[in-house]
Amino acid sequence: MHGIIFLAFEDFLGSRLGSDSWPQALEQAGLANVEFSPEQFYPDQSAFSLFSVGASMLGLSRDAMLNQFGHHLAPGLVEMGRSTGIIHENWKTMDILEHLNTDILPSFSNPQSDSQAPDIRTYRLKHGEVAVAYVSKRKLCSLLKGILQGMREIFHEPVAFKEPVCMLNHAPLCRLSVYLDDPLMQRYVDIHREFEIIHSRIEEVKLFSQFKGIPFSGRGLVLRYSHEEVLIQTQPQQLVAMREHGLVYMAVPHLPVGLKASVKKVDMPQGSAQLTSFTLTDGVVGQRCFKRVVPDTVIPVRLFFEEKRFNGSVYNLSGGGVAVVLKPGQTIDEMMLFVPVRLEFRVPVKWVKVGDTIELGPHDVNLEGNVLDVLHHGSGQLVRIIFSPLSEYNLRLMDHYFQSRQEIVISELEKILNH
Numbered sequence: 018m019h020g021i022i023f024l025a026f027e028d029f030l031g032s033r034l035g036s037d038s039w040p041q042a043l044e045q046a047g048l049a050n051v052e053f054s055p056e057q058f059y060p061d062q063s064a065f066s067l068f069s070v071g072a073s074m075l076g077l078s079r080d081a082m083l084n085q086f087g088h089h090l091a092p093g094l095v096e097m098g099r100s101t102g103i104i105h106e107n108w109k110t111m112d113i114l115e116h117l118n119t120d121i122l123p124s125f126s127n128p129q130s131d132s133q134a135p136d137i138r139t140y141r142l143k144h145g146e147v148a149v150a151y152v153s154k155r156k157l158c159s160l161l162k163g164i165l166q167g168m169r170e171i172f173h174e175p176v177a178f179k180e181p182v183c184m185l186n187h188a189p190l191c192r193l194s195v196y197l198d199d200p201l202m203q204r205y206v207d208i209h210r211e212f213e214i215i216h217s218r219i220e221e222v223k224l225f226s227q228f229k230g231i232p233f234s235g236r237g238l239v240l241r242y243s244h245e246e247v248l249i250q251t252q253p254q255q256l257v258a259m260r261e262h263g264l265v266y267m268a269v270p271h272l273p274v275g276l277k278a279s280v281k282k283v284d285m286p287q288g289s290a291q292l293t294s295f296t297l298t299d300g301v302v303g304q305r306c307f308k309r310v311v312p313d314t315v316i317p318v319r320l321f322f323e324e325k326r327f328n329g330s331v332y333n334l335s336g337g338g339v340a341v342v343l344k345p346g347q348t349i350d351e352m353m354l355f356v357p358v359r360l361e362f363r364v365p366v367k368w369v370k371v372g373d374t375i376e377l378g379p380h381d382v383n384l385e386g387n388v389l390d391v392l393h394h395g396s397g398q399l400v401r402i403i404f405s406p407l408s409e410y411n412l413r414l415m416d417h418y419f420q421s422r423q424e425i426v427i428s429e430l431e432k433i434l435n436h
Contacts, residue, residue, distance in 0.1 A: 087163020230311025
C-alpha cells in the first residue's frame with residue numbers, strides 16, 4: 018500500500034487522539050520505530066494492523082473508523098492531485114470518479130510489486146451520476162465511501178450514493194450509484210462536454226421528432242457546439258418535422274439515456290438545425306417496439322375497471338398500448354392501478370386486409386390491458402395503458418392505421434418541402 022496512506026492515517030489519529038497516539042499505534046501494531054515515506058510502498062498487512070489498532074483506540078468498528086478516515090483523507094488527496102496535475106482544477110466529484118481508473122489510480126500503482134492496485138471501475142451515466150464497481154481483496158469500501166463524503170464537502174455538492182450490493186455483505190463486489198441529489202442537476206446536460214465527445218469521434222446522433230402526430234426519425238451530424246447550443250445537419254424531412262414540432266429527442270452513442278432539446282432555428286438551404294435548452298430524458302429513446310400515432314380526429318374510448326366505467330378520448334395509440342384523456346370530473350385512484358382494464362373504441366381506418374379479403378372500416382375493438390401510470394393532463398388525467406398481447410388481426414389493424422396516417426402526413430410534409 019502507498020506510503021501516503023500511512024502518513025495520512027498518522028495525521029488522522031493525531032487530529033483525534035493527540036500526537037502521542039501514533040507511536041502507541043505503531044507499537045500495538047508491531048511496527049515500532051517504522052518510518053513511512055510518501056515515495057515508498059508497504060505491505061498491506063501493515064496497514065490492516067494499524068487500521069485495527071486505530072479503530073480500537075477510537076472505540077469504533079473497523080468500517081466506521083475507515084469511513085471517518087476516508088472523510089479526513091479526501092482534502093489531501095484532492096490537493097495532491099491538483100498540485101501534480103493529475104486532477105484538473107475544474108474537476109469536481111463526478112469528473113474525478115469518471116477519470117479515476119484511467120488517469121488517477123495508475124499514478125499511485127507500484128510497478129515493482131506483485132500487489133494489485135484497487136480495481137475501481139467507473140462509468141459516467143450522465144452529468145450528475147456515475148456508476149462505480151469496486152473489486153478488491155482488501156475490502157476497503159468503507160474508506161472509499163468516506164472519501165466520497167469528504168469530496169461532497171470540498172466541492173459543496175449534494176453528493177449521495179446508493180449501494181445495492183457490498184462485499185461486506187458477502188457479495189463478490191461493491192456496486193455504488195453515486196449521484197448529485199438535486200433534481201435540476203439530474204436533468205442537467207453539459208452540452209460542450211457531451212457534444213465534444215460526439216464531434217471528436219465523428220459520430221452521428223439519432224433524432225426523433227413528430228409531425229402532425231406521426232413520428233419521424235433520422236440521423237444527424239454535429240457541425241458546431243458551444244456551452245449553450247448545438248448545430249446539427251440532417252435530412253430535409255427531419256428538419257421540417259423538427260421545425261413544426263419545436264422539439265427533438267436524441268440518442269447519442271456514449272450516453273445510456275436520451276437527450277431532449279428545443280429547436281431554436283432551422284436553415285433549410287443549409288440543411289441544419291440550431292438546438293438549445295438541453296435536458297436529459299427519463300430513459301433511453303428510439304427503442305419503442307411499436308409505432309405510435311396521435312389521431313387527427315377524436316376517438317372516444319370507454320374504460321371498464323371491474324364494475325366502474327370511465328369515458329375519454331385517445332391521446333395516442335400503438336400496438337403496445339394507448340394513452341387516454343379522461344373526461345373532466347372523472348378520476349382514477351391509486352388502487353385502480355392494480356386492476357385489469359377493458360377498453361372499447363373504434364379504429365378509424367377505411368379498410369384493412371385480412372388474408373385474401375379486404376374488410377371495410379371503421380373497426381370496433383374490445384381490448385384488455387393494465388394501467389401503466391396516471392398523469393396530470395390540464396385539469397384532468399391522462400391514463401397510460403399497456404395492452405395484453407393483441408391478436409394478429411388487431412396488430413394488423415393498428416399497423417394499418419399508422420400506415421394510413423403516415424401516408425397522409427408524409428404527403429403534407431412533401432408539399433411543404435416543395436413549396
